[in-house]
Amino acid sequence: MALLKAVAAKDEASLAQLYDFYRVILFGLLMRILNNRAEAEDVLQEVFLQVWRKAGDFDENRGRPFTWLVTLTRSRGIDRLRTLSARERVAEAGAKEATEAISDAASDAFRSEQRGLVTDALAQLPDEQKRPLMLAYFDGLTQSEIATRLGAPLGTVKTRMRTGLMKLRELLAGKGESFGF
Amino acid sequence: MVHEDYKEMIPARALSALDAVEMRALNEHLEECSECRMELQEWKATAAALAVTANPAEPSPEVRERILNEVRKDLETPQVVPFRSATRNIWTSFGSLGAMAAVILVTALIVGLVVLWRQKREAQVQLATLSGQLETTQKELQRSNEFYQLVTSPGARLKELEGMGQAAGATGKVAYDRNGHAMLIAHGLPKVSAGKEYQLWFIMSGKPPMPGKSFAPDNTGVATAIDEMPDVPLDAVAFAITLEPAGGVPAPTGPMYLRTAQ
Numbered sequence: 001m002a003l004l005k006a007v008a009a010k011d012e013a014s015l016a017q018l019y020d021f022y023r024v025i026l027f028g029l030l031m032r033i034l035n036n037r038a039e040a041e042d043v044l045q046e047v048f049l050q051v052w053r054k055a056g057d058f059d060e061n062r063g064r065p066f067t068w069l070v071t072l073t074r075s076r077g078i079d080r081l082r083t084l085s086a087r088e089r090v091a092e093a094g095a096k097e098a099t100e101a102i103s104d105a106a107s108d109a110f111r112s113e114q115r116g117l118v119t120d121a122l123a124q125l126p127d128e129q130k131r132p133l134m135l136a137y138f139d140g141l142t143q144s145e146i147a148t149r150l151g152a153p154l155g156t157v158k159t160r161m162r163t164g165l166m167k168l169r170e171l172l173a174g175k176g177e178s179f180g181f
Numbered sequence: 182m183v184h185e186d187y188k189e190m191i192p193a194r195a196l197s198a199l200d201a202v203e204m205r206a207l208n209e210h211l212e213e214c215s216e217c218r219m220e221l222q223e224w225k226a227t228a229a230a231l232a233v234t235a236n237p238a239e240p241s242p243e244v245r246e247r248i249l250n251e252v253r254k255d256l257e258t259p260q261v262v263p264f265r266s267a268t269r270n271i272w273t274s275f276g277s278l279g280a281m282a283a284v285i286l287v288t289a290l291i292v293g294l295v296v297l298w299r300q301k302r303e304a305q306v307q308l309a310t311l312s313g314q315l316e317t318t319q320k321e322l323q324r325s326n327e328f329y330q331l332v333t334s335p336g337a338r339l340k341e342l343e344g345m346g347q348a349a350g351a352t353g354k355v356a357y358d359r360n361g362h363a364m365l366i367a368h369g370l371p372k373v374s375a376g377k378e379y380q381l382w383f384i385m386s387g388k389p390p391m392p393g394k395s396f397a398p399d400n401t402g403v404a405t406a407i408d409e410m411p412d413v414p415l416d417a418v419a420f421a422i423t424l425e426p427a428g429g430v431p432a433p434t435g436p437m438y439l440r441t442a443q
Contacts, residue, residue: 032235
């Protein structure tokens with residue numbers, strides 16, 4: 001992607017452009033993970049400064065810029081989540097559910113085609129396959145932690161997670177171009 | 182585990198949901214299997230699609246400013262001091278064209294020098310970084326070779342060590358052959374303060390721990406130690422690492438950092 005190459009060549013305007021293009025989706029992801037505006041903004045800043053320093057590491061043969069940016073952001077977000085104290089997380093758990101319910105209704109206006117594709121695909125997954133995926137992705141839980149959380153045997157969680165992600169991949173297959181950002 | 186077992190673990194790895202032991206095993210496999218590395222990239226793309234299900238949200242405008250301010254600091258370059266403007270109108274005389282040409286020439290020279298100076302400085306920094314990386318890589322290669330030779334020798338055994346207490350994230354492996362020649366590689370041990378070192382122990386149930394060599398991790402957090410094991414049944418021995426006074430002690434006194442995985 002030309003924009004990332006320009007960022008790697010230390011072009012400030014290209015970084016600003018990249019930020020303007022991805023900020024809403026990446027900040028949404030961080031808010032979902034951290035549920036705390038100040039923390040999410042701090043991590044978003046870290047992410048883009050890392051992009052500034054490491055854009056040269058991006059290898060277009062190994063994936064799309066979207067995947068690279070989202071993977072980096074999610075990983076930084078989960079790292080931050082783990083450093084927050086358990087007390088804070090428990091206190092915010094209730095608030096998180098409520099926020100999601102409200103903003104789901106309010107966010108219809110923002111719903112992009114891509115978002116629709118993925119949510120439609122996820123809707124076709126049985127809950128027992130979807131929950132392990134969401135707990136791993138947004139809460140950073142490992143398979144053992146998910147098994148404990150859901151009260152399911154570890155082997156079952158492993159199978160459901162694998163099956164769920166495989167199914168998601170099949171459902172999104174062929175929609176890659178429109179999904180390419 | 183075989184290739185197919187690792188392949189099954191890749192979707193969970195893309196969600197970074199593997200437990201530590203599986204994660205380490207798969208990461209080692211990924212280092213040598215390009216097919217699995219490619220597959221991981223594909224699964225990561227699928228996992229990344231989950232991000233768009235989060236509600237879009239708008240960060241405050243200050244975040245953009247903070248990022249760009251940091252970037253500008255990074256871009257700060259040596260300033261070229263501008264020449265003072267001439268006190269008389271240089272366009273009025275033919276001779277002043279020469280002066281203007283000289284000004285342009287000198288300015289170009291200064292700019293050129295600054296550019297060259299920056300390039301040289303960057304090249305020096307890169308060279309130093311690369312030399313450091315090369316040295317580290319050579320050390321790692323040498324260590325891996327020694328370890329590999331030991332593991333592949335006849336009758337060799339390999340035991341995993343797991344981190345404890347303050348070093349819960351640390352890992353280690355001890356490889357040893359039937360002659361009791363042993364090599365330890367540990368990752369993630371905390372740095373030691375002056376006068377302290379880690380020490381390897383050989384443990385047989387019902388006997389006091391037998392002391393092994395003491396050692397300290399290198400700059401990259403990797404520690405290695407080569408030792409000869411005491412005369413113990415090779416299948417029944419366990420290992421532990423404690424923090425002790427530098428040079429080692431005959432019986433453990435400090436906290437345990439690694440021990441044979443249960």
